[in-house]
Amino acid sequence: MKEKKSVRYLACMAMFTALSFVAVLITKWIPPVSGFLSYEPKDALIVIAGFIFGPVSCVIISVLVSLIEMLTISSTGPWGFLMNALASCAFTVPAAWIYSKRRTMKGAVIGLGVGVLVMAACMVVWNYIVTPYYMSMGEVTDVAAKRQIVGGMLASVFLPFNLIKGGINAGLAMLLYKPVVGALRGVGLVAPSQGKKGRFSLGFTVFALVVLVSFVLLLLVMLEKL
Numbered sequence: 001m002k003e004k005k006s007v008r009y010l011a012c013m014a015m016f017t018a019l020s021f022v023a024v025l026i027t028k029w030i031p032p033v034s035g036f037l038s039y040e041p042k043d044a045l046i047v048i049a050g051f052i053f054g055p056v057s058c059v060i061i062s063v064l065v066s067l068i069e070m071l072t073i074s075s076t077g078p079w080g081f082l083m084n085a086l087a088s089c090a091f092t093v094p095a096a097w098i099y100s101k102r103r104t105m106k107g108a109v110i111g112l113g114v115g116v117l118v119m120a121a122c123m124v125v126w127n128y129i130v131t132p133y134y135m136s137m138g139e140v141t142d143v144a145a146k147r148q149i150v151g152g153m154l155a156s157v158f159l160p161f162n163l164i165k166g167g168i169n170a171g172l173a174m175l176l177y178k179p180v181v182g183a184l185r186g187v188g189l190v191a192p193s194q195g196k197k198g199r200f201s202l203g204f205t206v207f208a209l210v211v212l213v214s215f216v217l218l219l220l221v222m223l224e225k226l
Helices: 002-029 042-053 056-071 077-101 105-135 140-186 202-225
Strands: none
Touching: 002 042, 002 056, 042 077, 042 105, 042 140, 056 077, 077 105, 077 140, 105 140, 105 202, 140 202
């Protein structure tokens, strides 16, 4: 029995990792903000995995996807890997942990909201520390000058971008969670729910759509301005 559960878990981890990487590839056509800040919907899929399997799964998938991205399509090397993994973990781990303590729609919304705020705050710090290094393309003497530029962009670019990115992924996660879980249960990769059978909630779906559309519009405005 334990062996079957382990096989199902590994299969789900592989599936979510593959889907998250595909999500990265699909959104490469979206223009980056300020030349290097790219929106990727992978965190929506990673946090769904975390809602199902717990926050440790978020760490595993975040690291794997960031590693695959570094080895295949990324031009930012280890710095890009570090920033991608940190951003994904900062959003998904708090959200999954809160949901694991309160497995309700309200718990999911609170978890996602906290995840957005934690990720945005965390990345302000890490962008200030790390971004100057890969902006300088290895020229150590240029790091201090680049850090001054980054410091001036923290409030006007990095913080709003990460809040918007997190908001879009939160909206996507709310919309996709039930269909994804239902599909996984249908093929036997996730055990049937032990509680009350989840019902479709029109109000929750409308709320998720409003969140998603609002933050997508904000991203478009930000792209237009920058």
